Amino acid sequence: MKNNLFNGVFILMFAGIIGKVISAFYRIPLQNLTGDLGFYIYQQVYPFIGIAITLALYGLPSSIAQYVIETKEMERTRAVQKRLFLVVFLFSFFLFLLLFVTHTSIATLMGDMELQNHLRHVSWIFLFVPFVALLRGLAQASNHLAIIAHSQITEQLIRAGIIITTAIWIYQGKLSVYQIADGAIVATILAFIGAGIVLFISFKKESFNEQKVDRNDYSYRRIIKAVIIAGVIISINHMLLLFMQLADAFTVVPQLMKYHYTQTEAMEWKGIFDRGQPLLQLVTVMGSSVAMALVPQVTKFQYQTNRMKSRQQIRLTLKFCILLGIGATTGLLLLMPEINTLFYQSTDGTMSIRTLTIVLLFAPMVVVMASILQVFGYMQWTAAILIVSFGIKLLNNAIWIPMYGLQGIAMSTIIAIAFIAVCYYVLLRYWVIKTPIISFSFLNTIKATLAMVLPLILLKYIWIGIHSRIGLFLFVLVACVIGLSIYILCLTKLNVIKQRELECIPLYNKWKKRSVKE
Template identity: 30%
Template sequence: MQNRQMQHLMKGAVILSIASFIAKVLSAIYRVPFQNMVGNTGFYVYQQVYPIYGIGMTFALSGFPVYISKLVAEQVDPEKRMQLLRRTFVLLGIFGGGVFIYLQNQAPRIAATMADPALTPLIKMVSFMFLLMPFLAVTRGYFQGLFNMLPTAISQVAEQLVRVIVILVAAWLSLKCHWSVYKMGMWAMSGAFFGGLVATGILLRSAATTCQFKAPQQTKLDFKAYRQLARRLVIEGGSICLFASLIVLLQLVDSFTVKKGLVLGGLSENLAKNMKGIFDRGQPLVQLGLVVSLSFSSTLVPSLSQARQRHQHHQFQQVATALIHISLGLSAAATIGLIGLMPQINYFLFGDTDGNLALVWYMLSIIMIALINACNSVLQSLDQFHKTTVALIGGLLVKILINQWLVQHYDIMGASVGTVISLGVVLALILRQSPTVVIQALDLRRFIGKLSFICSIMWFGVKMVMWLVPQSLSSRGHALLGTALGVLVGMFVFGGLALHWQLFSIREWLTMPGGRQLLRLSKKIKGRTE
């Protein structure tokens, strides 16, 4: 029974990983034609307000659903489970409506703080998606709590697809109708609401066919129960939401400080907007680098909670170790690969190598965020929410305090360094407070040592490919060829050495998508060479 549940859970992790990968690919790919159509300044306008959308959708699609899934997994009685979901819906409805009203009223002040009052209509437009938060969060949390990841996966891809279509249509119309970059940005931001609306329809339809969300009975309103649940949502659910939106929160700080810092550093308004647009190129690359690790983090939280609740200490240790090893290993490979390929990737996606050094520094955030989220998932499964929240707030405060000064003196590279430093603070605080299960999973002497050596060889292999394909920066086609060859070599070297030196255990390989096939292939190769 336990093995069957674990297999079902791993299947759900694979489904959600594939959906997340598709969504992140869409999120990264649309930025190429979008940036080419609207330029760096148009990209800056969109990216200035994007963190508000990112925070809202992270709360609705990742943060609150993970916590709600934890509550659902802990609740055995179906009637009490439905009652819990109804109360959660009411509380999130109040929260989402409050954020909507706040953004509508305070949009001019927020835009002025960003040093660009023309952003006001974009902020007002993106606020509408917060009205969909209770529908998205409660239904996704319900399905994930029952380890049914398919509705979540379908809604995630649909939301991203609709949003991308709206954004690209807005960019195309801005060229045809000669819109300003701000009018274009406003209509591009409407994709957040329309995408969320489609995802809501898919989830509600799935909920109607797979379960019975009965209407609440006419009973006395239990204010005490609402108050207790609200407290848990704020303290525990809020902590998960903050960590799920960690990178977007850091980008929000950038929205308020990077352009200001560039202007204070001596750049003109237009050049500062252009440079901020170049800096924002790093976001889709970081998203792609994090896709697998974050998918596993969000999917394995219910199983960690169940193992702890049932006092299955050995299973808890195994799942926690697999989560940390896979998150750290795959994110490290993605980080080193992107750093090695950065000139080619930058040229292929955006047509030049502007801001290359800043983007290289920014890629270091991939491995740090992956490890932070993995450790945080373990700690939250142990109900240690206070410690992780303090660590995150500490890192954000560091980013707020140093970012504008760094940008003023070191341009956009300063913003990248500020992000890495703030993430380092968060990680250090979390590891300092982590229990033995996390420290044992890291296994500095065995796992970290092997991973570092494998990544070093991989980086050298990728650089050899770049050296053998020197024409890769002469055109986008050549850059694509160099990038593709580098990716293939990097995957081959990392996968081969990870198998040969047993970086991951057999259980961990079986957890990963395609891991079983790699183990079979490795066994065949060893059999032929012996």
């Protein structure tokens, strides 16, 4: 039973990574086919789509599952399921109505009235959230995690496929560029339907009791508090990068027009800046996932029974996360002109995207610290900090963009995420662990970083003059392999990563045992 649960958790985590990779990579052909203006349009409506996806994938299913688990056999009672569905549907209908009514005001704030009808269309997505969320919540409560993983991958594949198909039709002139927004909306609705079908088929053989439910035990007020409020808090904790994109959607175009651009130029330049978002998302997800996979997850029970070992695991996880962030940031700063040309066929916006990559020094660490804090019951605190960071991002956009243009967007994002990182660190360091949690030689880390940089600069010099996509792909691939290998080797040789720390990593121990046998 324990092994099945572990396998289910691993499958779900793997599906989450695959889903994020798909979500990041389909944006590249989308931009190639629709141009920077099409990419801008997509990024303007995506934050609202992303909110619906987050509610349906993380927030509401988790709160539903927790509610069902706490009330034991409720998952097999149709009456309670109906009550859960009604509450979630009414909440989703409220979100639908809110966006449906305010779409014109939102388009006005964004500085692009062409978006108002598309924003109204986005509201319909929220009406499909309850169906998927309830089924995922019941699956999670029953430890059928593989079902959730299958539905998640199905959802992402359908979304990506329809969005790319829409982009191709726009490239062929069959649709206008603004219809990429409608394509994304239709794709999300059909993806929810596809995921729902996968979940429903998996559950169709389940039997349910028709027993009556005591209204006092399972009141609507209790469900609202346990499912809706908790679900919203959980969802907010999964919206780190989404909040940054939402703030940009509201403020960037109007502020760029104050800088010196026309409205059309401001839209295109926002699309250019948004090229950095897929890279940011991909590295953040991969970096934090790798760091958390290297060291066993710390639970509150483990911390109470063996504080020394738990603190060691937390320190090691954060250490790996920081080291991966430093390596990734350095590599992207150096290789950004080639990566920009490889993915987007031009070097436009390279400097601002380079500046944006500094976020990677903080973002993977923020994701890891948030996960640890949530284990210890600080979910409301982490959500509140994210909401405050949204306000900080809005304020800094208004200050920096009129002065520095695209660089101002990057600077405001760095400030907002650095604020989150500092707040999370203070919570974890002084409230939870109450002992230093980051301790390693930064000087030796800098030496390892420089040792990685020098061969990459030499490689750039050798590869100069090659501008074909195949040539650039080979260059980036070779550079990543060489850079990562040198960086890891130097970290171990300079004793930044110690032998006893390597022995704490399950993957390293398995590799070591296999090497000894051979």
